[in-house]
Amino acid sequence: AQSVAQPEDQVNVAEGNPLTVKCTYSVSGNPYLFWYVQYPNRGLQFLLKYITGDNLVKGSYGFEAEFNKSQTSFHLKKPSALVSDSALYFCAVRSGGYQKVTFGIGTKLQVIP
């Protein structure tokens, strides 16, 4: 069985400061990892993914994430937070060769002006 843990229900950060949203995963086989963002009353939007290759992946809106195989983590980062980054962020995983995609419970990011 595959699973995703997002240990923080909410992350608060001051505008202009760096932000990190944490994600750890458990999966058999090669992990395919994803981050999505959800704004109020909207569907989820894809931010970035790790499939293979460089452990540091860059995505939309200045976000990046680092794949760490030994720690089974895929934390989302941004060097300088914007108030408009305030939203709900989801980490997701699937195992290579399979199509089932499992999500974490989500982390609410609040950027304080």
Next chain:
Amino acid sequence: NAGVTQTPKFQVLKTGQSMTLQCAQDMNHNSMYWYRQDPGMGLRLIYYSASEGTTDKGEVPNGYNVSRLNKREFSLRLESAAPSQTSVYFCASKLLGENTGELFFGEGSRLTVL
């Protein structure tokens, strides 16, 4: 392109009533998914269809049925609605390929069961 379209956007049912949530995608995607989102529970997979002609159970399939009508359409049916099925339902789709994999989501269907 419309992307992933879900209907209806809002629905109120009484306990025991049935209904079908419709989902259609125009991106020629192979795989389609139904999730439900509840506060504190994140997104939980109900059913998915890896490709046309196949369906598989997810984490919370009880009380639901699905039909992959064709490559474009994937419907979710509640045969006898219960208050525990009050939720926001999301349909998603993606290409079938190892170097792809991101899901494209609809805007959601908000269901209330009284």
